[in-house]
Amino acid sequence: xxxxxxxxxxxxxxxxxxxxxxxxxxxxxxxxxxxxxxxxxxxxxxxxxxxxxxxxxxxxxxxxxxxxxxxxxxxxxxxxxxxxxxxxxxxxxxxxxxxxxxxxxxxxxxxxxxxxxxxxxxxxxxxxxxxxxxxxxxxxxxxxxxxxxxxxxxxxxxxxxxxxxxxxxxxxxxxxxxxxxxxxxxxxxxxxxxxxxxxxxxxxxxxxxxxxxxxxxxxxxxxxxxxxxxxxxxxxxxxxxxxxxxxxxxxxxxxxxxxxxxxxxxxxxxxxxxxxxxxxxxxxxxxxxxxxxxxxxxxxxxxxxxxxxxxxxxxxxxxxxxxxxxxxxxxxxxxxxxxxxxxxxxxxxxxxxxxxxxxxxxxxxxxxxxxxxxxxxxxxxxxxxxxxxxxxxxxxxxxxxxxxxxxxxxxxxxxxxxxxxxxxxxxxxxxxxxxxxxxxxxxxxxxxxxxxxxxxxxxxxxxxxxxxxxxxxxxxxxxxxxxxxxxxxxxxxxxxxxxxxxxxxxxxxxxxxxxxxxxxxxxxxxxxxxxxxxxxxxxxxxxxxxxxxxxxxxxxxxxxxxxxxxxx
Ligand SMILES: [Zn+2]
Numbered sequence: 001x002x003x004x005x006x007x008x009x010x011x012x013x014x015x016x017x018x019x020x021x022x023x024x025x026x027x028x029x030x031x032x033x034x035x036x037x038x039x040x041x042x043x044x045x046x047x048x049x050x051x052x053x054x055x056x057x058x059x060x061x062x063x064x065x066x067x068x069x070x071x072x073x074x075x076x077x078x079x080x081x082x083x084x085x086x087x088x089x090x091x092x093x094x095x096x097x098x099x100x101x102x103x104x105x106x107x108x109x110x111x112x113x114x115x116x117x118x119x120x121x122x123x124x125x126x127x128x129x130x131x132x133x134x135x136x137x138x139x140x141x142x143x144x145x146x147x148x149x150x151x152x153x154x155x156x157x158x159x160x161x162x163x164x165x166x167x168x169x170x171x172x173x174x175x176x177x178x179x180x181x182x183x184x185x186x187x188x189x190x191x192x193x194x195x196x197x198x199x200x201x202x203x204x205x206x207x208x209x210x211x212x213x214x215x216x217x218x219x220x221x222x223x224x225x226x227x228x229x230x231x232x233x234x235x236x237x238x239x240x241x242x243x244x245x246x247x248x249x250x251x252x253x254x255x256x257x258x259x260x261x262x263x264x265x266x267x268x269x270x271x272x273x274x275x276x277x278x279x280x281x282x283x284x285x286x287x288x289x290x291x292x293x294x295x296x297x298x299x300x301x302x303x304x305x306x307x308x309x310x311x312x313x314x315x316x317x318x319x320x321x322x323x324x325x326x327x328x329x330x331x332x333x334x335x336x337x338x339x340x341x342x343x344x345x346x347x348x349x350x351x352x353x354x355x356x357x358x359x360x361x362x363x364x365x366x367x368x369x370x371x372x373x374x375x376x377x378x379x380x381x382x383x384x385x386x387x388x389x390x391x392x393x394x395x396x397x398x399x400x401x402x403x404x405x406x407x408x409x410x411x412x413x414x415x416x417x418x419x420x421x422x423x424x425x426x427x428x429x430x431x432x433x434x435x436x437x438x439x440x441x442x443x444x445x446x447x448x449x450x451x452x453x454x455x456x457x458x459x460x461x462x463x464x465x466x467x468x469x470x471x472x473x474x475x476x477x478x479x480x481x482x483x484x485x486x487x488x489x490x491x492x493x494x495x496x497x498x499x500x501x502x503x504x505x506x507x508x509x510x511x512x513x514x515x516x517x518x519x520x521x522x523x524x525x526x527x528x529x530x531x532x533x534x535x536x537x538x539x540x541x542x543x544x545x546x547x548x549x550x551x552x553x554x555x556x557x558x559x560x561x562x563x564x565x566x567x568x
Contacts, residue, residue: 002042004288004295007034008271009088010305011096014050014072015057018082019349020382021342022302024335024370029451030300031088032371035505036446039525045289047274048083049094050076053248054263055136062176068247072097082352086363087508092281094274096266101273105266106252108316109189109241113253117319119190119238126154126166126181128174134244135166135174135181142169155264156304161227163307165237186244188259189251193236196315200236203325204228204310215327219448223377224331227306239312241265268313291322299329306331330449333375337382338561347564350382350557358557364507365391365546371455371506384561388554391546399462399510400546403499405469406492407517407542413478418493419486420535428491431468435461435495439528442502451506458502465495490535493518497532501525510545517542 009030012022027048034046052072061068072095080093094101112118126135137154144152145168149159154166166172174181202208204225207217217225241262242251248260272290279286289295299309309329317323336342342349355366369387372394373380410416424432438461445454469492478485496514501523504511515521517540518533533539 002040004292005034005037005042005044006271006275006289006295006297007037007044007046008297008299009046009048009090010299010301011049011051011267011270012079013054013056014052014075014079014095015060016075016344018079018352019342019344020337020352020355020366020370021335021349023086023088023352024374024382025302025332026300027083027088028367028370029330029332029374029376029449032451032454032505033298033300033446033449034089035508036443036525039501039504040443041524044091045275045278045284046089046091047094047271047278048088048090049092049270049274050079050096051263051267051270052076052095052097053260053266055138055243055245055247058136058245058247059138059175069097078353082356085356086352087367089508092274092278094270094277096270096273098273098277100277101266101270102249104273104276105249105261105269108269108320109261109265110252112316112319113189115319117191118241119192120187121190121238121240122185122187124183125186125244126172126174127184128177128179128181130174130177130179133176134184134186135176136243136245137164137166139175140166140169140172140181141175142172145170158304161304161306163231188240189242190238190240191265191312191315192238193311193315194238196318197232197236199318200228200311200314201232203314204232209325214325220328221330221377221449223303223333224306224310224329227303228310231307231311236311264308264312265316268308268316290324293324295324297324297326299326301329301331303331303333328449333377333379335370335373335375335380335382338384338558339381347567348561350561359549361509362391362547364510365395365549368395368455368507371451374452376450376452384554384557388549388551391549394459395507395546396548398459398466399499399503400544402462402465402469402492403496403514403517403545404542406465406489406496407539409474410489410493410539411541413485413489416539416541418533418535418537418539419489421487421490422483424487424491427471428487431464431491432494434464435498436529438498438502439525443525446505455506458499458506461495461499461502465492465499468492468495493533493539494531497523498528498530501528501532513543513545516540 007030010026034044037044057068061071076095126140128135140154141151143150144157146162147160149157156163207215242259243262244258245260249266251259275289276286301309314325317325337348340348369390372390373382442454442457472488474485474488497518500511500514500518519539
């Protein structure tokens with residue numbers, strides 16, 4: 001086994017189904033990266049799960065007249081199944097309600113408390129006296145002081161991404177009763193972030209940690225660095241890591257009734273408790289993955305989570321000693337839908353579990369489109385028309401067409417037996433040399449978290465194959481020069497076999513189909529670009545890799561979206 005990696009995707013709030021924005025932000029990129037690492041024999045733990053705490057869930061439960069657990073159980077199971085069906089290949093999909101997680105989070109809190117890493121403060125906080133309850137950040141709504149958005153929450157503005165505290169909101173109101181809340185005294189534990197500014201700045205800016213090189217800061221995305229630097233330069237404030245709430249992990253101290261750990265304190269620790277569970281099930285040592293400087297930790301998240309993964313969680317990890325910090329946090333920007341912000345409450349979304357019914361067995365068409373339009377450096381837009389065009393004009397016409405021609409010709413002329421490469425000419429040699437370069441080029445982009453660029457290169461290989469066949473016309477040459485036709489097909493089959501490897505991170509279902517057609521198993525990234533199939537090897541007859549998507553189907557999807565919108 002190669003190097004150890006802990007790859008995490010943001011724990012998903014278990015209060016709703018998954019939509020394409022989630023997938024494009026934190027799950028598909030992570031899956032592409034993990035599949036690539038595994039093809040390179042690396043030792044990977046790919047960690048995710050449900051975040052079951054937080055006020056958003058209790059808020060929804062209140063609205064629906066259910067208990068938080070009833071909501072969570074439903075969505076945890078649905079989302080776990082949806083991720084699996086979409087090919088997101090987690091090592092474990094854990095839950096923060098598990099005992100091992102509660103214990104781990106409490107251990108973290110207790111050891112920080114013993115080391116005097118917290119400040120304890122009594123402050124005035126918003127209280128809704130019509131329901132006798134302190135209002136958690138998510139129960140308070142008001143105007144964002146930064147961008148003037150009217151519906152910012154007490155902890156964050158979802159419009160501009162700023163992290164907020166409730167008393168910064170202009171005209172706050174309780175989202176439960178709609179009343180203006182009053183201020184009342186309460187005691188909480190705070191993480192004094194200002195104490196950590198110096199080392200955080202060096203770590204973020206220069207990649208230096210404890211006076212040695214931790215990572216190359218130039219490999220971090222500019223928007224991630226930008227957000228962190230603006231946080232640090234405006235001065236880090238102490239953040240309360242406990243809340244007055246009846247749902248969550250109880251504070252493990254005496255005289256702290258009615259208080260739980262803040263969801264953003266316990267959720268990232270969920271990566272560690274999930275790793276513990278995974279290690280137990282797989283006979284591994286979890287410490288090897290979290291406490292060994294040889295292990296690479298990478299967090300895949302959306303841009304709204306940058307502060308928690310780049311500042312708060314690293315502080316918590318460093319205070320614990322022995323824990324590693326992330327090598328990179330390649331956060332994505334947001335994906336929009338048909339020109340508008342994705343919205344669960346307005347039902348302006350494409351839900352994954354519904355897509356899997358509407359487009360049965362076509363997971364790769366969506367994976368492909370979401371990778372091709374991924375919001376890697378700026379917000380991007382998903383449209384049904386673009387999805388159709390990418391499926392029909394790229395997957396069907398380029399990749400599918402190339403593979404189909406190669407497989408059909410091999411079966412038609414040589415009964416599926418791979419023909420010999422006899423004498424190559426200058427053009428063949430140029431194709432063979434070009435083929436050799438693709439695995440390196442694609443790997444280079446993937447290692448830099450530039451998955452769009454990597455995907456384009458993968459398709460360029462299929463384009464190269466198509467051009468080679470079109471230029472050489474083996475179906476014509478075979479009548480006069482069978483030897484020449486054999487050489488052309490042998491080379492085309494090597495390209496096809498390389499594609500079956502290089503496509504796996506992006507479109508794993510297609511990669512599997514292609515390997516089945518070619519009758520190949522156990523291929524690794526390093527095999528790509530070389531002679532993979534020897535002459536005399538028998539391949540199977542082909543099925544079409546992709547199906548054309550017709551206009552009326554796309555119109556139906558657009559209509560469905562608009563109907564949902566009008567109903568809201
Ligand atoms: Zn704002």
